[in-house]
Amino acid sequence: MTAQPRTPDPIRGATVLITGGARGMGELFARRAVAGGARAIALWDVDEQTASALAARLSASGVDVRAYRVDISRQEEIVAGLARMREELGEPDVLVNNAGIVRGGVFWDNDPERDIELTMRVNTLAAMWLTREVLPAMISDTSRPKGILNIASAAGTLANPNMAVYAASKWAMIGWSDSVRLELRARGHRHIGVTTFCPSYISTGMFAGARGPLLTPIMTPQQATRAAWRGLVRGTPMVLRPWTVKLALALRGVLPTRVWDVVADKVFHVYSSMDHFTGRSGS
Template identity: 75%
Template sequence: MPQPLSADVVRGASVLISGAARGMGELYARRAVAAGATSVALWDIDEVAATALAAELAASGVDVRAYRVDVSQLEDIRRAADLVRADLGVPDVLINNAGIVRGAPFWEHDPERDIEATMRINTLAAMWLTREFLPEMIADRAREKRILNIASAAGTLANPNMSVYAASKWAMIGWSDSLRLELRRNGHRHIAVTTFCPSYVSTGMFEGARGPLMTPIMTPRQATAAAWNGMRRGAPFVLRPWTVKFAMALRGVLPTRGWDVVADKVFHVYSSMDHFTGRRR
């Protein structure tokens, strides 16, 4: 069961956010500052944007620092983690937000630029980053800890033109919720893990994609508000909008080919990526 909403989870906490320079990552950073965090570490490969955001947020009096980090590289994560330890200490709240998307039939994906990069950034980076700090988070029982992992509704249902992205998010969900159970089973209940599975969010990453039937494309503010509130109260999962959970349940009771017809012809899930263009590189 989710823990009661605690206003003190973020107040006085040290927060680390990956993919923090813009989009949902920026909004998480702004929420952390507004909620009374003591320090916020902004990780992003775009050093200029991260530094500008850090300077703006630091004007409020919070210790906000930017770090250029390529989260697709384990050694870069280790290097940046050591810097954060020295500058701000071990994070109390960890938000694994960094992600990329490549939308195309699987055979059109480049093995390194698309397949490997997606798996590294969307899945391995969250595992590497969490593993870097988790032993210290476990050892420190002085306050509640939070880990928020940004997955996707794409990790709950197969969808054409999303094979590699979906694979990365399926892996994220399996790892994230298994981690939640491991922590609980081993008595580390001061750490709550939340897995966020949103449908399409209008950050620019999914430019051209169309929401399935009864599934509006969420704004970044709507998405981050849902994830943030779920993280604060320690909810295991946050799924938005409601059709994400409904589709999971329907997929579970229908035979595969029956679900294929419903998903394709009724809800138009399978055509939602037909006009995908994505953010310009």
């Protein structure tokens, strides 16, 4: 039996751009890029000091790792950040749209600018703006495989009380991300993979106080980044973790809404998972 050809590795020799790269999952993605043989890595974050310290540590491996202070909620900073990066490292071959924030509480308690607009800017619009800026070069350069990893959330697959704005930002991320994948495929740009990662709660501190639904343990950042990175390298279109995310999505699709509400609330306890949410201090 003839072996199937392996998908080309998009990481080895690549220039990788990671948003929210100073800590948490962003740091773990950067470490995976180093281990995977990336040529250069750009860490974008509003915390320049922490990002610079991480860049210095990772550069000891021989990979060119640089930190950039970029507030991705502002489109003009994305454009300026890319200009600096292109001058120093070149165009990104791999983009990880990792940065995100979360706001909890009932919708009408959310401040229009500080909570609603900022969440949509950081979690959704920033990824759109940034990807739009880097895609033309990715499309034109067919010399190597390219990859885009968009960090969405299981919150973008199911409604959940006390996280309406966050859920909205991730529903938009999923729809946009997978649509871009299909657009690239339809136009023959198959050297660019787009992976959408939809995890349940992750113990990064962002969801402090949240409780995992039935049979859905809160994942460690290591578990989450491992699954997401594997999807990026393999070009998997959609990665949902843990398995209960797929189960809940399937049940929501076949059950009448009012029946699903009872199941989600009384059986899986999805609707009460954010009841004691506190979030990361200062986030």
